[in-house]
Structure formats: C-alpha cells, structure tokens
Amino acid sequence: MPDFDSLLFAHASRVGETLEALLGERSSGAEVMRPPRLMEAMRYSVLSGGKRIRPFFLMECARLFDVDPAVSVRAAAALECIHCYSLVHDDLPAMDDDDLRRGKPTTHVAYDEAMAILAGDGLLTMAFDIIAHPDTHPDAEVRSRLVGLFAQNAGAGGMVGGQVLDIAAESKALTEPEILQLQAMKTGALIRCACESGAILGEASPEEQAILLEYGHLAGQAFQLADDILDVTSDQQTMGKKTAKDAIAGKGTLVSLLGLDASRKRARELLEQAIATLEPFGQRASVLIDVARFTVERKN
C-alpha cells in the first residue's frame, strides 16, 4: 500500500498525462483544426501543476466501487478542466486581477486577455466533450448523469454563482451563513461534484451516493477553511499565489469572523465529521480519510 503522498502524486501524474493526451496537437477529426496558440494557452492553463485534489476525490470515491483509476481519470480530467477554466477567468483583470498562480504568470499575463477568456471557454467546453465520450463510461445513462451533475455544480447555481457572490462580497460585510453559502458554491460545489461523480461512475446505491455527497460537503468546507487560514498564516513563496488577499480586498471569511483559533478548531471538527460519514465503508475508505486530513493539514 503506497503512502498517501505517493498516491496523491501518482493520481496527479495520471491526470496530467490524460490532459496532455486530450490537448495533444493532433485531433481526432480529419477536418478539425484547433489553433495552435489557443491549444498552447489551454495547456498552459491546465498543465501547470497543482495538487489535482478534485480529481483525487473523484478517483478515490470511484475506487470504493472498484472503478479502476485508469478509467475514472477521464471524468477526473474533465473536472480539472472546469476547475482550471474557473481559475483563468477568475484571475482576469475584470475579476480578481491576479498576475500570479501556482508561482507562474496567470494565463492573461502569459498570453493576453482575449486568449485567456477563450482558453477558459475552450476548457469548459472540452470538459463536456470528455465526459460524453464512451471511453468515460460504457453506459450512456451514467455519462448523461455526469454531464448534468457537472453542469449544475459548475453553473449559475454552483461555481459561477459563487464567483458572483464572491465579487459582491467585496462591497459588503457578510454574515456567517452568507459566507458558508458563498463557499459552498464557489469551491464546495466542485468538491461535492467530485465525490458524487465517483459514486455515479461506480454505479453506487443511492444511499452510498448520498454518503459521499455529505462527505464531499464536509471535506469541501474543511478544505476552504484551511485555505482561508493559510491565506492569513502563509506567504506568497509557499503558496505560489498572493496571500492576505481576502483582507486586502476587504472580503470577510470565516477566519476574519471567528478568529484564527476558533477557525482551526472548526476545521478539525469538520474533518472529524467528514471522517465519520465514511464509517459505513469501513477500512475501504482509508484513503478518503487521508485526503480529508491532508486538505486540512496541508501547508500550501
């Protein structure tokens, strides 16, 4: 049994290789021409490292139901396309106006704004092409459910809506329920989606799917709280992106509302709750316990 760090690295490598292949220069249709500079900007946006934590959640939830990571990696790569497109668009001057991401210039700095908008659009669109392909799952019913789930979590009622709330949060102080709502949409939605997708790919029972959705909900909250804590306690060098951003932008987070100690306590509580949901899976869920712990205890 490999240790957790090796497994995280192995899954991330697999996701990277899959994305490399999907974004490769040769395309399947003979008449199809994908502009090289666009493909380069899409590759830049999605192949720049990152922990691939959402794909990890997806692949490990699917593995509970004996889905080989060699298969679930396609849905995982699609989810990562959606995550990375959202980073590219969020970093744009009209939005968060960030010039550094994972220690490298953001896409609109490395290319230009138009290319960043279009690379994001291309990645989001490609995600659905990947999911709909029979290689992702032999049963079209499963693929269709995944498309719907991804779209709902990524769209106006999920991640995109969360970004709208996040921008609005710059000009008003949020209450705790408002912050939880914002985070459940902006970052929580894709993590819940990862866990629920794993269950769907594995053709889990409705009960098992509900457990993993709840696990994803709690792990996502813990992940976000850890992120907010790191934004206050870490530095740009370690994080590969600007820190103390929330305070500078005047954005309320749970950390500014509850304080650092209470936030750390809350993160530990969420972690314990997330782990408790997995109890019905017994020993099989040990990696999901590890990844929940990792999201809270990570240093960047």
Added chain:
Amino acid sequence: MPDFDSLLFAHASRVGETLEALLGERSSGAEVMRPPRLMEAMRYSVLSGGKRIRPFFLMECARLFDVDPAVSVRAAAALECIHCYSLVHDDLPAMDDDDLRRGKPTTHVAYDEAMAILAGDGLLTMAFDIIAHPDTHPDAEVRSRLVGLFAQNAGAGGMVGGQVLDIAAESKALTEPEILQLQAMKTGALIRCACESGAILGEASPEEQAILLEYGHLAGQAFQLADDILDVTSDQQTMGKKTAKDAIAGKGTLVSLLGLDASRKRARELLEQAIATLEPFGQRASVLIDVARFTVERKN
C-alpha cells in the same frame, strides 16, 4: 400550412418561452441559490430577441423525422444559449469591444465586464445541463451524442477556435481558404451542429444525418456570406449592430476578396447547392429550403 415568416416567429417564440422557463427565478433544487443579478444578466444576454435561426435549423431538421417542436425546442434552446454566450464574450472589450447588439447595449455595457464573463460562462454551462436532462430525449445515448456534438462544435476545434482565428485575422491578410476555414469554425460550426443535432434527435439513419450535415455546411457558408455582404451594404439602424466593422478592423472577408457582385453570385450558388442536398427528402424538406433562402435573402 403557415407561411415561412410566421413559422420563424412561432419557433422563435417557443424558444424564448423555453429559455424564460429555464432561466426562471425559482430553481429546481431546494438548496440551490442562483444569484438574482447573474440570472438577470443571463436573461438579458439570451432573451434579447434575435432571429433564433440556429434553433430553427435544429427544430426543422428534427421535424423531418417527426420530432415535435415541443420536444426539440429544449435542444434548440441549449444551442441558443451557446450562441448567445459566444456573442457576450466576443463583444467584451478584450475581444471585439462592441457596445451595441440587436439595438441594445451589450451585456458588459448594461452590467459590467465581470458579470458579462460570468453570464457567458453560466449560459455555456447551462446548455449542457439542458441537453443532459431526460426531457430533452428519453434515450441517454442520444443525449450523450448531442453533448459530444455540441461540445465539439462549440469548442477549440469549432466556434472558440474560429474566434481565435478571427482575432488573428486583424493583423494579417487571409487567403480564401483561410477565410473559409475561419468561417466554417466561427459561425459554420453551430449551424452544422444545429442540423446534425436535428438528425440525431430524430434518430435519423447515418445517411440522412450526413445529408443534413452537408446541408448545414452549405447553408452556413451562405449565411455567413450574406452576413458579410450586409456588413458592407446595410447600416447600423437596420442591423441593430455596428456595420462596416470588418473593413474598419482590417479583416478580410470573401466580400473584400471577391467583390460584391461575385459574392452575391457565390451566395446564390451555395443556396442552390444547399437546396440540392435536400432532394432525397422531397416535399418534406420545403421549410429547410425556405430557411436556406431566407438566410441569403434577409435584409438584416
């Protein structure tokens, strides 16, 4: 049998009503919250009229195989979401920087840039949610094929790629094959997609599907050529958007390359070719003949 104009109006109304319902304020999931201002910007972007010509192609191609427009309107509405999102993003300051569309301020002018980017992202994402839903077609295999087809035509090898080529065309003179390639991607892809989707929704034979793809290819070229002619011969009042844009941007079109008379002749030839492809369908395809003719002979 209603005349063509009434049918165009009836289908457009149906598409508008469907989009109204899908973008309605109440959402299906109890916990889902879609930010009101985002929904307003999405509605503004997609409910601002327009001929709904892509939905019309889709619904009428599907009707060849006895698919009721009350059913095909969902896939048609999804396609219109993709078309409208592309207009919103193309109009952004970083891209074509347009402030007028269908006689109204563009989305980033009426709202702001961040909201326009996110409204576009939301519409693109919603399109896939609509297609994946069982109401679009009872067979998940059909829905999956539609998702793949939409994504391929809308993505890097289709519309998004075409926009990249279009931006690049501002700084270099294009040859005729390059212009045809650009147009086949930027505007042709969604029109081909409309026609092919109609065939897929109607569970047409591979031969019938290939005919409609070819029809869509030719009708799309004719449509684009007519657009380029109108850009030169019409005015902003009639078009509801800026005209002579291509010449001002220094963009080569077939009209600047071939001249106005030869372009008109070419448009008529394409129209005749498009009509000829429909011959196997006999009298049943009369509306598709009408719409091809309309795209070439329209005044705006």
